[in-house]
Amino acid sequence: xxxxxESGGGVVQPGRSLRLSCTASGFTFSNYAxxxxxxxxxxxxxxxxxxxxxxxxxxxxxxxxxxxTISRDNSKKMVxxxxxxxxxxxxxVYYCAKRGSGWDLDHWGQGTLVTVSS
Amino acid sequence: xxxxxxxxSVSGSPGQSITISxxxxxxxxxxxxxxxxxxxxxxxxxxxxxxxxxxxPSGVSNRFSGSKSGNTAxxxxxxxxxxxxxxYYCSSSxxxxxxxxxxGTKLTVL
Numbered sequence: 615x616x617x618x619x620e621s622g623g624g625v626v627q628p629g630r631s632l633r634l635s636c637t638a639s640g641f642t643f644s645n646y647a648x649x650x651x652x653x654x655x656x657x658x659x660x661x662x663x664x665x666x667x668x669x670x671x672x673x674x675x676x677x678x679x680x681x682x683t684i685s686r687d688n689s690k691k692m693v694x695x696x697x698x699x700x701x702x703x704x705x706x707v708y709y710c711a712k713r714g715s716g717w718d719l720d721h722w723g724q725g726t727l728v729t730v731s732s
Numbered sequence: 733x734x735x736x737x738x739x740x741s742v743s744g745s746p747g748q749s750i751t752i753s754x755x756x757x758x759x760x761x762x763x764x765x766x767x768x769x770x771x772x773x774x775x776x777x778x779x780x781x782x783x784x785x786x787x788x789p790s791g792v793s794n795r796f797s798g799s800k801s802g803n804t805a806x807x808x809x810x811x812x813x814x815x816x817x818x819x820y821y822c823s824s825s826x827x828x829x830x831x832x833x834x835x836g837t838k839l840t841v842l
Contacts (some may be wrong), residue, residue: 717825718783
């Protein structure tokens with residue numbers, strides 16, 4: 615069955631960097647776009663970034679543009695989210711999700727918590 | 733990239749029907765048939781309930797249905813059950829090839 619698993623979360627000081635990883639199984643990884651979505655404590659879901667099936671197209675929310683970079687390695691079935699210049703408002707559970715046939719996210723991971731605090 | 737507008741909360745009794753609205757603009761909800769709906773229990777992974785405005789993924793109950801008119805999409809849950817109590821989010825593609833979510837709606841089953 616399709617599985618998506620995030621890792622790499624933790625506590626980091628403001629201004630520092632962190633890299634999240636997303637590994638997938640159960641489907642032809644290189645055929646699908648992958649997205650990152652986050653949920654800050656007590657808040658709703660916020661789309662963060664997305665990458666096309668072959669890595670040629672990358673898209674970012676305005677709130678992270680210039681600070682976060684999404685990438686993928688299809689040979690390893692991995693997607694990464696490099697987060698630089700982290701701010702307290704980046705504190706959230708970060709979910710990795712597989713895009714479906716349209717612009718839906720049909721399979722999600724359990725999330726990894728990122729806490730930005732001094 | 734303003735969030736889509738959803739009511740903060742809705743409620744209904746078991747067996748009743750409820751509808752959650754999701755309002756955007758012409759460059760997201762109104763411009764594309766790529767509206768999705770997600771059910772989210774706190775601490776769990778969100779679950780896709782509706783995609784492409786009105787399509788149900790395999791395994792999702794036919795009590796869940798979606799529609800769209802102009803810049804507003806809607807999720808209807810009929811025959812409300814206790815286990816439907818959760819947070820519900822809509823999302824849409826945008827003219828910038830990004831995704832935008834609604835603020836979320838907390839459904840309470842009375």
